[in-house]
Amino acid sequence: MLKLENIDAYYGYIHALKDVSLEIKEGNIVTLLGANGAGKTTILKVISGLMKPQKGGITFGDKSLTGQSPEKIVKFGIVQSPEGRQVFPELTVKENLQIGAYTQKDRKEAAKSLEKVFAYFPRLKEREKQDAGTLSGGEQQMLAIGRALMNKPKLLLLDEPSLGLAPLIVKDIFSIIREINRQGTTVFLVEQNANQALSISHHAYILETGKVIHHGPAQLIRNDPKIKQAYLGGH
Numbered sequence: 275m276l277k278l279e280n281i282d283a284y285y286g287y288i289h290a291l292k293d294v295s296l297e298i299k300e301g302n303i304v305t306l307l308g309a310n311g312a313g314k315t316t317i318l319k320v321i322s323g324l325m326k327p328q329k330g331g332i333t334f335g336d337k338s339l340t341g342q343s344p345e346k347i348v349k350f351g352i353v354q355s356p357e358g359r360q361v362f363p364e365l366t367v368k369e370n371l372q373i374g375a376y377t378q379k380d381r382k383e384a385a386k387s388l389e390k391v392f393a394y395f396p397r398l399k400e401r402e403k404q405d406a407g408t409l410s411g412g413e414q415q416m417l418a419i420g421r422a423l424m425n426k427p428k429l430l431l432l433d434e435p436s437l438g439l440a441p442l443i444v445k446d447i448f449s450i451i452r453e454i455n456r457q458g459t460t461v462f463l464v465e466q467n468a469n470q471a472l473s474i475s476h477h478a479y480i481l482e483t484g485k486v487i488h489h490g491p492a493q494l495i496r497n498d499p500k501i502k503q504a505y506l507g508g509h
């Protein structure tokens with residue numbers, strides 16, 4: 275579905291991505307693991323058109339994404355859940371979601387998307403009239419994912435959705451991500467929470483200082499002693 279081939283990307287003289295190739299197959303959850311500064315966010319920026327690679331190609335189905343604007347890429351169906359849960363604190367939950375549907379001109383379609391988001395996140399439905407700024411961290415994360423879903427993505431990009439959340443909420447969020455995937459959305463997940471991310475993923479990539487050093491089926495990676503030692507805290 276999405277292919278990155280031999281991508282090189284720089285910030286000035288900093289060589290952030292070095293010959294990165296990866297593939298996200300339709301219907302999968304693919305996880306990208308790596309330490310702080312490995313280049314994970316940079317890969318997301320390259321996919322969503324916020325950063326132009328100096329070398330390499332990106333294709334989405336039969337379309338080339340190279341040189342496309344971020345707006346066009348959203349229209350193709352690649353949507354990132356806003357980083358750091360950037361919800362609008364003074365708007366209600368429902369208003370935040372309605373704003374999320376900016377690619378949908380058809381009101382009926384937008385209303386359908388809203389119902390779908392509420393079906394994934396009943397907690398958001400219960401709080402639809404509440405100001406987003408009063409939600410808990412976990413609920414704000416749900417709202418951010420819900421906002422991305424309002425655009426009916428084919429491929430959903432998630433940048434560390436579990437960051438800073440309590441374990442029980444993380445469990446909830448991961449099981450909702452799995453459900454979103456079951457219902458047909460392909461997911462690319464960037465995570466530090468390796469064990470949990472791998473437990474819901476089909477395939478995983480490991481990035482180290484801008485290079486893909488390993489990839490394979492998530493279950494194999496999860497049980498690989500060397501990987502466990504380096505990335506999963508040895509558990």
Ligand code: ATP
Pocket residue numbers: 285286288290308309310311312313314315316317
């Ligand atoms: P984190 O988990 O900390 O977000 P990451 O794996 O997402 O890490 P990136 O944010 O992609 O890593 O950063 C990759 C490299 O590029 C790092 O060395 C970082 O310092 C550098 N970098 C990132 N953004 C910029 C920028 N705007 N200007 C210069 N260098 C940057």
